[in-house]
Amino acid sequence: MYVCLCQGVTDRDIENAVSDGARSWREVREVTGCAGQCGKCACTGKRVMRDAISEQLSFDPDLAYAV
Numbered sequence: 001m002y003v004c005l006c007q008g009v010t011d012r013d014i015e016n017a018v019s020d021g022a023r024s025w026r027e028v029r030e031v032t033g034c035a036g037q038c039g040k041c042a043c044t045g046k047r048v049m050r051d052a053i054s055e056q057l058s059f060d061p062d063l064a065y066a067v
Contacts, residue, residue, distance in 0.1 A: 003045050006037040011048045018052040025049060 001011050009032045017031040025042075028049050029035055035042040 003048060004032075004034040004036075004041040006041075007033040009034040009041070009045070014045060014048045015052045018049060018056060022049075023053065 003009050003011055003014060013032050014028055014034065017028045020031070022028045022031055025046055028045065034045045
């Protein structure tokens with residue numbers, strides 16, 4: 001599903017950013033460009049990011065979460 005129409009960012013793009021090591025909204029934004037223009041997608045993007053991090057942590061409980 002498209003999360004950010006302005007930049008053409010999908011939920012898969014955000015999930016891939018998390019899989020590649022992004023652990024904060026800032027890191028996800030830098031990688032994907034999500035919420036870089038109008039910002040209306042930020043809430044949805046953050047939710048997708050949190051869900052992806054939670055899912056990844058459930059598979060690997062030893063994975064450190066960077067603050």
